[in-house]
Amino acid sequence: MLIHLICAARPNFMKIAPLYHALKDERWAQPMIVHTGQHYDLNMSDAFFEDLGLPQPDIHLGIGSGTHAEQTGNVMIAYEKILMEKAPDLVVVVGDVNSTAAATIAAVKLGIKVAHLEAGLRSFDRRMPEEINRLVTDVLADLLWTPSPDADQNLLREGVKPDKIKRVGNIMLDSLEMMRPKIEAQNTHQEFDLASGAFGVVTLHRPSNVDDEENLGSLCNTLQKLAAKLPLVFPAHPRTRKKLGMFGLLQKMQTCPNLIMPDPMPYIRFMSLVFQCKFVITDSGGIQEETSYIGVPCLTVRENTERPITITHGTNQLCRIGDLQTKAMDIINGSTSRPQPIELWDGNTAKRIIDCLKEQLNTSKQS
Ligand code: UD1
16 A cells, blocks of 8 residues: 655654554555655755654655645646656645645545545634635545544534544654653753743744734843743744844844743754753644643644644643743642643554554455
């Protein structure tokens, strides 16, 4: 079974890695990594391949940055050519980036089966490009591998046939468990002379937070005030760094005492910081899940989340920009949350996917 694993942007690499490693050990499976090139910097891409033990991609589409339509269209055009040369038996897409939807459209139009890993998540906010990508991908995919019961419910409500949906759990936590010994041995905080539990970690890159001058300005003000109480490490995404520069905020941030702004970090170095910190401020999707899993308080600077289980069962709180200082101070002053274990978030998601694929293979042999 020839299987393309599509990856494109930073949050994709930790989702394909466990699946690639599991498939590689199966005699019936021939996994191929297809990198669309949406993220291309060393820090945003190559370093993750190295950390996660992934080989060089079998196919690299070299798409790069662009507007949404450009990025989506360029992936469709380039990937269709690959599919027309030699069609795989299955295309696996992950997450919700532009390349996820683009690869799905290209494949299904050629009659090639698509499986979506991390299916069914919904923020119900169509201003987010990721929500559009999720809707498009899920309506077209043949197999929908979901992380949580809310995702199953969303798909059922949208009229997806129950036999297409399979709850497999959270694949990102497979990467976390696979890398845990290395993460725990890393101690990134010591590079910055920080004590364990005595700093916060910040990641911000959503257009709603960083592309708007007023929002980014007030986030920066709050972060500067918080840094006066507790050191903050803020590995800034290229989009964020660019916008900080455009709005004249970069120097103020870089020279603020106790506010450390390193380049984006590879997986193991970054996760080590998250393991050791007091709390996280983020607008990322995956970090809401990782913090919930390991029990680190997380403030998500967004109006909504497509991962509500991290609020009901985890350590996550949604937070408006105007409330960030108060909520962060509550955590600095000792407020804690006790997460509950989430079913199937256990490091065994790749195994469940392999079982699901074997079942599919047997069914198609019988028919
Ligand atoms: C993309 C995803 C987002 C995900 C995020 C993780 C979409 C719509 N968005 O957003 O869901 O959370 O990745 O990072 O797919 N850039 C570089 N080097 C790189 C990549 C990007 O400098 O390797 C810069 C470019 O200036 C680019 C900008 O960052 O224009 C934004 O990159 P893009 O891939 O368009 O979106 P992200 O904000 O990274």
